[in-house]
Amino acid sequence: MLRTLLVCLLLALPATAAAVGPDEILSDPALETRARSISAGLRCLVCQNQSIDDSDADLARDLRLLVRERLLAGDSDAQVEQYVVDRYGEYVLLNPRFGAHTLLLWVAAPALLGLGLIALLVARGRTKPAGPAELTPEEEAALAELARDTDPQ
Numbered sequence: 001m002l003r004t005l006l007v008c009l010l011l012a013l014p015a016t017a018a019a020v021g022p023d024e025i026l027s028d029p030a031l032e033t034r035a036r037s038i039s040a041g042l043r044c045l046v047c048q049n050q051s052i053d054d055s056d057a058d059l060a061r062d063l064r065l066l067v068r069e070r071l072l073a074g075d076s077d078a079q080v081e082q083y084v085v086d087r088y089g090e091y092v093l094l095n096p097r098f099g100a101h102t103l104l105l106w107v108a109a110p111a112l113l114g115l116g117l118i119a120l121l122v123a124r125g126r127t128k129p130a131g132p133a134e135l136t137p138e139e140e141a142a143l144a145e146l147a148r149d150t151d152p153q
Contacts, residue, residue: 035068043094
């Protein structure tokens, strides 16, 4: 019973299979760690919501190889990232850089949330709880007639 439960729990965990092939892995563990760190922050331009480490696309493989090639050439992590950005644009970064050109991207969502909350509070403060509605004279007459018809006298 315990084994079955353990197997079910292991199968329920999401599988994080990296797409890095054995032929791509660098022999130097320190360089490979750096390559994985850089690749985790680069977007697959085909999949668009995966890092190049997680994507099986051919372009992602080419980018992984490019990162490793630049590391072997002696580039720093920042230089490798900048090389890829220069070649493919800032869209390749999973976490965009903060700058004047991305200010709207960083500010828009919190600003809209704040404006929505303010509008909600203002709208809530203006509405008064509805009390009992006044009956029109016709409704009062109809109610009185119903009361007479149901009076058991």
